Amino acid sequence: MDTRRETGDQYEDLALQHLTNNGLKLIKRNHLCKGGEIDLVMLDGNTLALIEVRFRRNRSYGGAAASVTSIKRQRIVIAARHLLQSQRELQRYRARFDLVAIETDEHQQPKVEWIKGAFTIT
Secondary structure, three states, rough: OOOOEEEEHHHHHHHHHHHHHOEEEEEEEEEEEEEEEEEEEEEEEEEEEEEEEEEOOOOOOHHHHOEEEEEEEHHHHHHHHHHHHHHHHHOOOOOEEHHHHEOOOOOEEEEEEEEEEEEOOO
16 A cells, blocks of 8 residues: 555656646656645646646545645745745746646546646735
8 A cells, every 4th residue: 555655656646647748847846844734746837837736536525626724825926935035046936826736537547737827826
C-alpha cells in the first residue's frame, strides 16, 4: 500500500504531465515555506501559474475541488508571497492560482480537471 506522500507524488506527476501536454513549462515543484506549500509553479505563456493538485478517490466529501478550503487557500497565498519574495525574477509575471482536481471513476481511472484561476487573493 502506498503512503500518502507517494500517492500525492503520483497524482502530482499526472497533473504535471497533463499541464505540460497543454503547453505549460515547469519552474519548480513543491515550493515550501513555514506557512504553506505550492505543488507546482509553472509558466503558462506570460502568466505564472501557481498550482494546487488535489486527489480524491470518491466524491463522498465533495470531491477534489471542494477539498480546497479557505485555510488551504491562505496557506497557498503565504507560499506564493514567499516564492515571489525569494525569487524576484518571477515578479515580472502576472500570477494566477490554478487547481488540478483529480478523481477516479467507477473503474478507478483518473479524471483530470484543470481549473484556471480557481481562486483569487482577497
